[in-house]
Amino acid sequence: MHNGVIMQELKLEEVSSGYGTEEIIHKISLTLTEPSIYVVLGPNGAGKTTLFRTISGILKPFSGKVSFDEMDLFNSKEARRRIAYLSHLNALPEEMTVFNTLKYYADIEGGDVEHTLDLLKLNELRNKKFSSLSQGQKKRVSVGKIFLRERDLYLLDEPTSNVDPKISKEIRELLIELSKNKFVLYSSHNLYEAREIGKYLIVIRNGELKFFDKIENVKTKKYRVGIKTLNDISSYLNAKLENGYFVVTVENPTEVAKIVKDLVAHGAEIIELRELDNPLQEFFEE
Amino acid sequence: MKRSVKLSRTYFVLGIMFTIYGIVLSNLMTIIPTIIPPDVATPSPIDLASNFPFLSVALLSMSGVFFSLPVVMLFVYDKNSGVLEYLLSTGLDQIDIFKGYVKASLVLAVYLLSFAVILNTAVGALLGISLNLLMIIAVLTVAIGVSEVFLVTVCMVAFSSLQKTPMGANQPVGVIIGIIPMFPALLLPIIFPSHAITIDLSVAAVTIFASLALLLSVGRLILREKLLP
Numbered sequence A: 001m002h003n004g005v006i007m008q009e010l011k012l013e014e015v016s017s018g019y020g021t022e023e024i025i026h027k028i029s030l031t032l033t034e035p036s037i038y039v040v041l042g043p044n045g046a047g048k049t050t051l052f053r054t055i056s057g058i059l060k061p062f063s064g065k066v067s068f069d070e071m072d073l074f075n076s077k078e079a080r081r082r083i084a085y086l087s088h089l090n091a092l093p094e095e096m097t098v099f100n101t102l103k104y105y106a107d108i109e110g111g112d113v114e115h116t117l118d119l120l121k122l123n124e125l126r127n128k129k130f131s132s133l134s135q136g137q138k139k140r141v142s143v144g145k146i147f148l149r150e151r152d153l154y155l156l157d158e159p160t161s162n163v164d165p166k167i168s169k170e171i172r173e174l175l176i177e178l179s180k181n182k183f184v185l186y187s188s189h190n191l192y193e194a195r196e197i198g199k200y201l202i203v204i205r206n207g208e209l210k211f212f213d214k215i216e217n218v219k220t221k222k223y224r225v226g227i228k229t230l231n232d233i234s235s236y237l238n239a240k241l242e243n244g245y246f247v248v249t250v251e252n253p254t255e256v257a258k259i260v261k262d263l264v265a266h267g268a269e270i271i272e273l274r275e276l277d278n279p280l281q282e283f284f285e286e
Numbered sequence B: 001m002k003r004s005v006k007l008s009r010t011y012f013v014l015g016i017m018f019t020i021y022g023i024v025l026s027n028l029m030t031i032i033p034t035i036i037p038p039d040v041a042t043p044s045p046i047d048l049a050s051n052f053p054f055l056s057v058a059l060l061s062m063s064g065v066f067f068s069l070p071v072v073m074l075f076v077y078d079k080n081s082g083v084l085e086y087l088l089s090t091g092l093d094q095i096d097i098f099k100g101y102v103k104a105s106l107v108l109a110v111y112l113l114s115f116a117v118i119l120n121t122a123v124g125a126l127l128g129i130s131l132n133l134l135m136i137i138a139v140l141t142v143a144i145g146v147s148e149v150f151l152v153t154v155c156m157v158a159f160s161s162l163q164k165t166p167m168g169a170n171q172p173v174g175v176i177i178g179i180i181p182m183f184p185a186l187l188l189p190i191i192f193p194s195h196a197i198t199i200d201l202s203v204a205a206v207t208i209f210a211s212l213a214l215l216l217s218v219g220r221l222i223l224r225e226k227l228l229p
Helices: A048-055 A098-109 A113-119 A135-147 A165-178 A191-197 A254-265 A279-284 B002-007 B009-031 B048-081 B083-089 B094-126 B131-162 B172-179 B182-191 B193-221
Strands: A010-019 A022-032 A037-041 A063-068 A083-086 A153-157 A183-188 A200-205 A208-214 A223-229 A240-242 A245-250 A270-277
Touching: A010 A048, A022 A048, A022 A063, A022 A200, A022 A208, A037 A048, A037 A191, A048 A083, A048 A153, A048 A183, A083 A135, A083 B083, A098 A113, A098 A135, A113 A135, A135 A153, A135 A165, A153 A165, A165 A183, A165 A191, A183 A191, A223 A254, A245 A254, A245 A270, A254 A270, B009 B048, B009 B094, B048 B083, B048 B094, B048 B131, B048 B172, B048 B182, B048 B193, B083 B094, B094 B131, B094 B193, B131 B172, B131 B182, B131 B193, B182 B193
Parallel strands: A037 A183, A037 A200, A083 A153, A153 A183
Antiparallel strands: A010 A022, A010 A063, A200 A208, A223 A245, A223 A270, A240 A245
8 A cells, every 4th residue: 555545456475386296487586566558578488378377377486476466366356356367379159159159157246248349340240250250350259258347457469460450450449458457468460559558568488488678678779671662762861772672760669650651742653661671680599 | 048049950850769769669568468477486576567667767868968968069169269268257266157057957857857747657657557656657767867967967067077078978988878777777676676766866866965975076177178179
């Protein structure tokens, strides 16, 4: 408590966890006190999913303690009810309609199906069988289940993987809105996404915590982006030509959109945009 | 429960077939007169007409087991698709999850055993079997059937949790263990008809007690991570 106000806090104290006798994450200590989006980055096999499962209370830590508002997450059902965990699987009964899959969970843990359908724009799909939906639509429904009722901590394991850019954008906008007063931990491989929506960066590598700070404090190199066109744009773009790509170097990926807009205004016929280097890539490398 | 029935109508059909088989087999015996073995001194004649209907207790109970197998298939399906993982994250423990599936299989079995018992009673009454005997068979069928379904479901859910690649209703160990109590319920009442009720009720009580103990144990001994995909 601070000045009579209950401060929410997620705390991991020297947490080691894994499966069977195999330890996957080693002595991780973290304290999150500010509702925000915390992007969890790491290469495949780093331990991101294990970390999320441990925080959500699914896995018992081998050692250490995970607490939310001073409640031990593994042993407290009440604490676990305040968490929403979205795994990389859809985790929905495929044989049911969209409405009934969400109702299935609403019947178990409570929640408002109609509100969720409105929020995720799923009303047109409500009577469709879940198994007949596209991957992107299934993901949207899957994300919907964590919005059935309000929680305080949201753990999302690659929520925009295999999803088209339009739906990814919609999901990210929802999460940005959510993070104004909720804790959102969001794992991703998409480095642009990390920079775009996250306030804090948590980097896990080989099961260890390698970095935890605000993204704005991350000292990064610049972004190099390659633009391939059908016509020569060297007269109005200050760029080096490398292997068929006009290469521009920017501080921030959002600058690329302005460059593209200017090129199109000058009549450039762009056929490909490609990220050549991403400064956050260094966190994926040894 | 609804999800299980939708998932596998095959077991539902098998259960109905087994029900009809059990009813026909046990009630046909009423047309066989009392048999006295010729030239053999026996302590007492075997009255098949009175004793054989007890066969339906075991056979109809088996049909209850068939009806509930889709629930175990559903458990495996939900484990592989991440549904159990999500349920764990909402605050449920593994025993809460096991109880849910056991409850679904028991409710399904009760509905369908009731149908089987009503059908058996009607057929038996038409064939002239005493109502008193039919009522006893009805009660024993439900008792044995429910206890069998309980044990089979708990065994199969437990084994499916422990397997790396769960095979659901195809894995035989749970079914074999689950139907072991069926054999005394099948044979002893025919051999000792005067103690049939006591034997069957005892088998049911022991099976229910063992199932409860097994459910509570697996709920504690099987770790949550075993329910992950």
